[in-house]
Amino acid sequence: MVIQPKVRGFICTNAHPQGCAVSVQEQIEYVQKQGNLGDGPKRVLVLGCSTGYGLASRIVSAYGYGAQTLGVCFEKPPSERKTATAGWYNTAAFHQKAADADLYAKTINGDAFSNEIKEEVITAIKADLGQVDMVIYSLASPRRTDPNTGEVYKSTLKPVGGTYTTKTYDTDKDLIHEVTLEPANDEEIFNTVKVMGGEDWEMWMSALADAGVLAQGCKTTSYTYIGKELTWPIYGQATIGKAKEDLDRAVKAINNKYADLNVQAYVSSLKAMVTQAASAIPVMPLYISLIYKVMKEEGTHENCIEQIFGLFTEKLLVADPETDEANRLRMDGKETNDATQAKIKALWDQVTQDNFHQLSDYAGYHQEFLRLFGFDFAGVDYDAEVEHQVQW
Numbered sequence: 001m002v003i004q005p006k007v008r009g010f011i012c013t014n015a016h017p018q019g020c021a022v023s024v025q026e027q028i029e030y031v032q033k034q035g036n037l038g039d040g041p042k043r044v045l046v047l048g049c050s051t052g053y054g055l056a057s058r059i060v061s062a063y064g065y066g067a068q069t070l071g072v073c074f075e076k077p078p079s080e081r082k083t084a085t086a087g088w089y090n091t092a093a094f095h096q097k098a099a100d101a102d103l104y105a106k107t108i109n110g111d112a113f114s115n116e117i118k119e120e121v122i123t124a125i126k127a128d129l130g131q132v133d134m135v136i137y138s139l140a141s142p143r144r145t146d147p148n149t150g151e152v153y154k155s156t157l158k159p160v161g162g163t164y165t166t167k168t169y170d171t172d173k174d175l176i177h178e179v180t181l182e183p184a185n186d187e188e189i190f191n192t193v194k195v196m197g198g199e200d201w202e203m204w205m206s207a208l209a210d211a212g213v214l215a216q217g218c219k220t221t222s223y224t225y226i227g228k229e230l231t232w233p234i235y236g237q238a239t240i241g242k243a244k245e246d247l248d249r250a251v252k253a254i255n256n257k258y259a260d261l262n263v264q265a266y267v268s269s270l271k272a273m274v275t276q277a278a279s280a281i282p283v284m285p286l287y288i289s290l291i292y293k294v295m296k297e298e299g300t301h302e303n304c305i306e307q308i309f310g311l312f313t314e315k316l317l318v319a320d321p322e323t324d325e326a327n328r329l330r331m332d333g334k335e336t337n338d339a340t341q342a343k344i345k346a347l348w349d350q351v352t353q354d355n356f357h358q359l360s361d362y363a364g365y366h367q368e369f370l371r372l373f374g375f376d377f378a379g380v381d382y383d384a385e386v387e388h389q390v391q392w
Ligand code: NAD
Pocket: 047, 048, 049, 050, 051, 052, 053, 054, 072, 073, 074, 075, 087, 110, 111, 112, 113, 137, 138, 139, 140, 141, 222, 223, 224, 225, 226, 269, 270, 271, 272, 273, 274, 275, 276, 277, 278
């Protein structure tokens, strides 16, 4: 099949297996170039392992520390007429490269919120790894089925407390326009916390501890985005921010509950990044296009792999890491510092339909977006036939 990008709104509905393999390879090479990282986790469970920050976490674990990695993701396999999702191809490429490097890798594709997948993971840990010494929680999902009641909760991306009017960029129509976002009601806030809050992370830790597969001193982190004034109304202080606040509650609960195992749980705050999850959030494509411009000029631009590499080596895996007032690990300082934010704010105030492409790095944003799906990599012939029925 010849595979060219099919972009519909904020999503691309197909993916290119060779391009995804290049993306995985580039991330592996980034880690390999950093040299010997010393001691680190050797058996790592990554929940949400196939794209974005979770995939980067898997790559740093495997190629930075030689860890055996067990991953969970929710991806669509290829069919005769359709490509697989990007996360499927990324995982296939990761497996291939891990096998070449003699690194253990196993991935379970299914709903991580379910009891069945938790059981399947525990069985795999018992059979192959014995225990795990790190658990990365990097799920991003618009819905969650409560495994005990069967009820389906859907998250919403809405402000909390009042209506919010702001600029946004419609990537489909290449249009800067104002949006007015209506505030969420209590039920919508509750549902978003159910999906993206800490409950499922706690359920994972509880299932793993009860099964005796958490190693003494196991580290675990989930990821958050805190941002600053420009994004607070739609992220930090909005429905998704309420869900992320719930992670701070979960950290305390996990640390207390598994103190005998000396489990060390953290919320890690990362920078805004073009990922499948972030492109769906109103305002984010405009904001990210502007931060790309500013941070590339400052020489501080980073992708998922650089962020996660920094997180592991400077914070998560060091003894007594520096934390913020809420005990979080912060990797977002290059984005959220006052000087950088002031530059972004100045651009934000000036940006109009006419000057958007000059003031922003939308070209960079768009390229990163296409690359999420394996497109726009030099060296891949997108006019050539390629085998899309890739398995792992
Ligand atoms: P992503 O969309 O790239 O990855 C999500 C992962 O979750 C994929 O591996 C997907 O297969 C998996 N997944 C989704 N639903 C699942 C399910 N039901 N069962 C099993 N796997 C499932 O997302 P991302 O942007 O890398 O986000 C990961 C985490 O990082 C999220 O908590 C997000 O809030 C946080 N974060 C993102 C940003 C950003 O700008 N992208 C910034 C800071 C923090």
